[in-house]
Amino acid sequence: MRIIVDTEWCTGSGQCALTAADVFDQRDEDGTVVLLQPEPPAEAHEAVRQAALLCPTRAIQVVE
Numbered sequence: 001m002r003i004i005v006d007t008e009w010c011t012g013s014g015q016c017a018l019t020a021a022d023v024f025d026q027r028d029e030d031g032t033v034v035l036l037q038p039e040p041p042a043e044a045h046e047a048v049r050q051a052a053l054l055c056p057t058r059a060i061q062v063v064e
């Protein structure tokens, strides 16, 4: 799995960081997503898929 985030689309809602905290964080300044693990381990995959679905602006792309 590989993750691509588009920070231009991110509105800082935080769904990703709540859903997969090991993989996504947010910038202190404005809440924009920070991708901690572009290629997360298998145990994180389900949470990452969920985070991508929950992102209100579709800023998270998952390549399987």
Ligand code: SF4
Binding pocket: 005, 009, 010, 011, 012, 013, 014, 015, 016, 017, 026, 031, 032, 033, 054, 055, 056, 057, 058, 059, 060
């Ligand atoms: S869920 Fe989407 S819009 Fe919200 S912080 Fe994460 S990437 Fe940004």
